[in-house]
Amino acid sequence: MKIFDVQNIRKADLFTIENEPVSSIxxxxxxxxxCAEWIFEKCKNHTKFTIFCGNGNNGGDGFAIARMLYMKGFDVDVFINKENEKFSDDTFINFKRVKEIPGISVFDFSEIKSYHFNEKxxxxxxxxxxxxxxxxxxxxxxxxxxxxxIKVSKISIDIPSGMFADRLNGKSDTIFKADFTLTFQFWKKAFLHPETGRFAGKVSVLDINLNKEFTDKxxxxxxxxxxxxxxxxxxxRNEFSHKGNHGKAVIVGGSYGKIGAVVLATKSALKTGSGLTFSVAPSCGYIILQTSLPEAMFIEGGEKSISNIEKVENTVFGIGPGLGTENLTENALIQFLKNQNEPVVLDADALNIVSKNSDYLNLIPENSIITPHPKEFERLFGRTENSFERLDLAKLKAEELQIYIVLKDHHTQVITPEGNIFYNITGNSGLAKGGSGDILTGMITSLLAQKYSSEEAVILGVWLHGKAADFAAEKYSKEAMQxxxxxxxxxNVFLQLNKKATTEL
Structure with missing residues (x-):
């Protein structure tokens, strides 16, 4: 789904009004x-709504929602700023319609102190x-x-009041704190960043049938x-395919005490479908890997840490989980990158090694994928003040290095060398545990091995990672899921995806 800025959202409204045609009211x-239909379906256990309306079109939405909810049998009260009743034209029409309904009381903001809010x-x-x-x-x-x-459930219409749609608010700005936001047609950029998204609660995008021609072009x-x-x-998957058609994925990682990371990455690569899967790990992890992952092949890369990474043709490497950063390992990784021309996936300690010397960044092959969390990103490219600045810097670096950057966050961002940004909207806070990044590395490596392009592999990988986490949270809870x-x-995600793909055909 496209994300439009405020200017293009306004243009979409106007284009729809002019070309459908439909009046603004x-x-x-x-x-x-x-909005009223969503509220009716989701809020049947509540009996009373207090709607706070401004003077612009957002307030007009609020007045119309008040009327519609009242017609559905709910108790509805409306609050306005009676000191300033200069409404926009459409809003004034809906305000008059509300005032004509005897069952809806209209209060001034100042009367909130004496108003009774209850749990319903x-x-x-x-x-x-x-x-x-x-x-x-x-x-x-x-x-x-x-x-x-006030400790009751709260819903914002289109955007929490006080929030800017496209940019970061000031630290002292006043923003309404919603439990749910019902937004129209498009996600807003601000919903997808932690500094501002926390005010929006759970976001539902409601299709209001804005003109598709405008959206497409x-x-x-x-x-x-x-x-x-x-x-x-x-x-x-083609029914007549064989393992040779689905690529070779090599997960490089592990060091003494950190073999679990490479186990997780290798297992996720296997589950994501690579035809042949290898683990390059130190010999101290041999028994653990061969016992826990009999489907994967083991290649010794050192004794207690990785000291050698051999280049293999027609193979995709995912490097970093549990790797460690000691000198032998650093030398092995840098020598590998010097000889590597094909895209690789770099995560965790591979990124920490690269961050030691700015010249190392230029060794990363074009179209490679790096998956830093915020601290790793800072080590690589420098400190930023917030996630908006971090994204802007990532765009510059992705273009400069011609690589794909995965900024891991609540809504992970995929940044392409062309400057496109893809926000992932699957996943949950249950992923805020050690090991979650390792399995993402395995998934992306596996997809890249299966001849997905770098862009396809990274977009599908982060979506798959989040979707599987959503399934796990439903089964085990965010707290307990591992x-x-x-x-x-x-x-289970692939089962659902195959079913949808078949249905679409």
Missing amino acids: SLMERAAHN TIIIDALFGTGLSGKIEGAYQKIIEDLNE TQTNYFTIDDEIILKIFKP PTDVINEIG
Whole structure:
């Protein structure tokens, strides 16, 4: 799915109004209807809604939602700033419609202190939409601060009030803290970064049928990884294929006390479907690897740490899990990179070794994939103040080095050499455990070995990783799930994916 900035979202609205054609008030009704239907389906255990409306079109959505929820039998009250009732044209129409309904009371913001909220109440934020250009102050700042203190469920319409859609807010900015955000047609960039996304809660993207011609022809460098993208990438396995058709994956890693990392990476590579899978590890890990992974072949790379990595033709290498950074290992990795022309996957200690010398970065073959977490990224490329700056720096480095960068985060970002950004929206906080990155390395290496392009392998890999984690969380909980549980769910994701791919045909 494309991610549009505020300017293009406005253009999409106008293009739809002009070319469908549909009036702006009818488009507002369409958006409000979809919100009301979502709320009706998800919030049946609640009986009362208090809707806080601003003067712009976001407030107009709120007034329309109030009317629709009232017609469905809910108790609805509306709050406005009565000191400033200068509404936009469409918003004023919906405000008048609400005032004509005797069962909906309209309160001033100042009356919140005497208003009774109970456990069956849901607060709906329709104060400010994506058009916000500056810091919220005055009565609106005060009402948002008051609402954030109230302990009931909260829903934002389109975007939490006070949040900028495309950029980072200031540290002192006041932002509504939602449990759920019902956004229209597109993800907003701010939802996908930890500094701002935490205000949005769980995001649901509601299709309001904006003009598809505009969406298709309008260019952007930002995308979310959704089923449509994955189904274009995924290649169901040919029934007449053999192991030679599915590539050779080599996982290089492990050191004394860290053999588990290479076990996890190798196991995930096997589960992801590589035809032949090898582990290059020190001899101290031989028994562990051969016992736990009889399907993989063992290649000795040293005694207690890796001291030698042999180049093998027509083979994809994933290097780093549990590797260690001692001098022998550093020399082995750098010598390997000097002789390697084909793309490799580098993670963990392989990245820590490369970060020791800026010249090492230039040894990474073009179209390779690196998968740093924030601290590893900092060691490689320098400190940034926030995830927005980190992404901008990653774009520069991906283009400069002609590599793919996977910025691991709650919504992991894939950055291509061409400057395209793909945000992953599968996965959960259960992945915040040691070993989760190792299994991602194995998955991407396996897909690259199976002749997926670097871009395809990394997009499918991060999606698969997150989807398997979602399955594991459903079964075991985010707290209890382990990386091995994620590996064991890879097969279930492929079952679902094959079913969808067959259905699409």
